[in-house]
Amino acid sequence: MKILVCGPSWVGDMVMAQSLFMTLKKLNPGSILHVLAQGWSLPILSRMPEVDQAFELPVGHGELGLKKRYQIGRQLAGNCYDQAIVVPRSIKPALAPFFAGIPIRTGYAGQGRFFLINDARKLDKSLLTMTVQRQVALGCPKDSFQPPAIIPRPHLIVDKANQKRLVQRLGLKTDRPVIAFFPGAEYGPTKQWPLENFRRLAADIAANGYQVWIFGSPQDKTYGQTIAQGDSAYVYNLAGKTSLNDAIDLIAVSEIAVTNDSGLMHIAAAVGVHVEAIYGSTTPDYTPPLTERKNIHYLGLDCSPCFKRKCPLGHFNCMDQITASDLMASVARVTEK
Numbered sequence: 001m002k003i004l005v006c007g008p009s010w011v012g013d014m015v016m017a018q019s020l021f022m023t024l025k026k027l028n029p030g031s032i033l034h035v036l037a038q039g040w041s042l043p044i045l046s047r048m049p050e051v052d053q054a055f056e057l058p059v060g061h062g063e064l065g066l067k068k069r070y071q072i073g074r075q076l077a078g079n080c081y082d083q084a085i086v087v088p089r090s091i092k093p094a095l096a097p098f099f100a101g102i103p104i105r106t107g108y109a110g111q112g113r114f115f116l117i118n119d120a121r122k123l124d125k126s127l128l129t130m131t132v133q134r135q136v137a138l139g140c141p142k143d144s145f146q147p148p149a150i151i152p153r154p155h156l157i158v159d160k161a162n163q164k165r166l167v168q169r170l171g172l173k174t175d176r177p178v179i180a181f182f183p184g185a186e187y188g189p190t191k192q193w194p195l196e197n198f199r200r201l202a203a204d205i206a207a208n209g210y211q212v213w214i215f216g217s218p219q220d221k222t223y224g225q226t227i228a229q230g231d232s233a234y235v236y237n238l239a240g241k242t243s244l245n246d247a248i249d250l251i252a253v254s255e256i257a258v259t260n261d262s263g264l265m266h267i268a269a270a271v272g273v274h275v276e277a278i279y280g281s282t283t284p285d286y287t288p289p290l291t292e293r294k295n296i297h298y299l300g301l302d303c304s305p306c307f308k309r310k311c312p313l314g315h316f317n318c319m320d321q322i323t324a325s326d327l328m329a330s331v332a333r334v335t336e337k
Contacts, residue, residue, distance in 0.1 A: 007037035011263025018154040021050035043245035047156040073099025154270035163249040176211040182259035184220035188309030190281035200324035206234035280318035
């Protein structure tokens, strides 16, 4: 059986999609699994042994790109897929499998794509409460449309040789245990713990014999600079200095990751790092780090989760009231074990 999966558009969702890929391989022994996704996600897919081949979707995030989707669909038609699984719930990702003429096109109903998805599944949000459950359920037979009781957890391959090269090239030291910081969140500021709290925590961590490596995109570089102020000897700002592929290998060096609800949080969980996850406008009930090695920091205020990009009430209590002392105490408990 040959299956094409049209992957999600966010880093964290793509990491969690490995649970779907694992499920498909288990339910369809000997199957060939291809993934169609935006170019930024190809490094993540290369670390998933379940993916036999990945194809780049040559359109930007949010771009219709009808001609490009038609062209890639016609190119993929030659692969003679038996089924396509469209993970996103909008119209655009369902176009390429339709243009490819794939006979079974599975996805969630709605969004006006009734003619694009011919194996439409109804999304029961009361049953499928987590993102990973909703993804995995699409890989299950229609007559038993629910995820398995035990969902396999993502596990990304780490390139140890590349890891060693990166440490040398970036002038990093490994004489102190590493704690990773992920201060960014692509979704918006309501998912970002205050930088001053990250800065205070970094100072406490450095004073206790650890070092901090800050990860993020080029847009997060200034966040790292703010956090590293005053503690540059043991706080390294790597934001914007690594590719996503390289970040996977360097994050794996860490013992602990202190993180917002972000894509890097899911990468840390998938390479076996203990996660200290901070939630504000979102909820760990929906997108938790898929690991047992975690502590969740979530106040669950009356106004949470709001899922807004900016605080609609103007006070940001859901994040401000989680202190650097709270995180330091949690980190200390982990390091003392």
